[in-house]
Amino acid sequence: MLFNDRIMDRENLINIEDRGYQFGDGIYEVIGVYDGNPLMLDEHLERLERSAREVLLTLPSSIDDLKNKLIELVAVNELVEGIIYMQVSRGAAERLHEFPKSDVSPVTVAYTRAEDRMTDIENKGATAVLTEDIRWLRCDIKTLNLLPNVLAKQQAVENNAIEAILHRGKTVTEASASNVFIVMGREIYTHPANNFILNGITRRKVLQLCDELNLKVNEVTYTIGDLLDADEVFITATKLDVVPILKVDNHTIGTGKPGEITKKVLQAFRSLY
Template sequence: MNKILINDSIMERKKMIDIEDRGYQFGDGIYEVIGVYQGKFFMLDEHLERLERSAREIQLSLPSSISEIKENLMELVQVNNLQEGVIYLQVSRGVAERWHYFPSSDTKPVLVAYTKLEETMREEEDNGATAVLTEDIRWLRCDIKTLNLLPNVLAKQKAVEHKAVEAIFYRGDVVTEASASNVFIVKNNEVLTHPANHYILNGITRRKVLSLCDDLNINLQEKAFTVKDLLEADEVFVTATKLDVVPIIKVDQQTIGTGSPGRTTKKILHAFRASIK
């Protein structure tokens, strides 16, 4: 895992950053975390389409074409012989004198990518996990996968301090998503998840689950639901890259459903596992 990608070159891993990189100083950049299963990418094209969209939304020019980035990422996985894990990919607006406005057009964006060993959360998937609730204090463009993650960091730390796997966000009384995953509930055999608007990130695993529900003839609605709905749901689960599909059996000491992973969640989980073989 000692090789990294910088712009269009694969080289030995270095721990360095220019102090005037706008990603470092402003969080002025975007990123993706792409799953690798048995040496194969999971929905790579969808991740790169989202990267391109995020770049467009913050008026950031990617340093290479999507096809070139894809080719370089595939080579990076190969040279590092990654079988199970993720690629972290980040693009900042580049290195420039520190002014809030955009730098001149000759400032080149900086792309960095590296591989990381990471197993799926098999035990939590099989047995369920716990979550905590926390107020969603993030900005109003959560649909863009930017480097500005301090609210997510604080939320995840709250989860860790409560020995939970996730912190579930709410705005007013509406559940949006979690600190690093999307949230689904099941009630009366119907699956609900927040619509893919500016309040949430349209997760790649989330999209796969929508497709799986269609394949499995499971009724699913992209519809907002409340904290009360969450706590009174028959089942709750969260989805994300390499977290995959994790049943949530307790939220803030409130047992969800029977306190065990539910039938619908397990059906979706088994279908997801089959899809990555």
């Protein structure tokens, strides 16, 4: 694992007064590894920098140094397929709500985990449930505060679904750990990248691929009714890639099979690795 600037054997290094542990005061990234290569690593680190700025957290090392350490971490662990998880907390200090004094240093932790590709689910599709979006109003920052996401994901698991699709009132935002796209009349719709969603790295790449495929994408809000009436629905996320959603709650989407446009997007994304 990576602990600050050292790669070392995994140990129990949690300090009870780490602000990430007590307040969720930190940021994180999850990076997919395919055939030993961290996919879109630069984009993930760029987003980490943005998250740090938004929560007034000074990263303890340069992005170039962090990139090199993560690449080294993958090599040391001989990871072929899986993820890198990394987080930076504001550090360990006396438990007070305000920021600690300047002599407290942020803490960086990263590790790798082997995970197979979800090829079968991507090919066959999956189901989802709907639930109210109860998160805070800065979902664009990738912070450690994930309890609402955890509760939503648990609801999905208890209903044998892959994801919980979130909505604020009638407006669909995203899912507990992924972005949501719908297809209507051969055009794609997805919630705009504002404070109500996380602008996923896979989401960004899918938008680029759609442009290359001459698929029209509308970054606009849409309703639960639009979602349920859509010809196709798919979700995107790191290592989840592109998964067709065939049913939401008890409502079948389109033909109940992966749609033509979703399959085009999936094949284009697979060409990246």
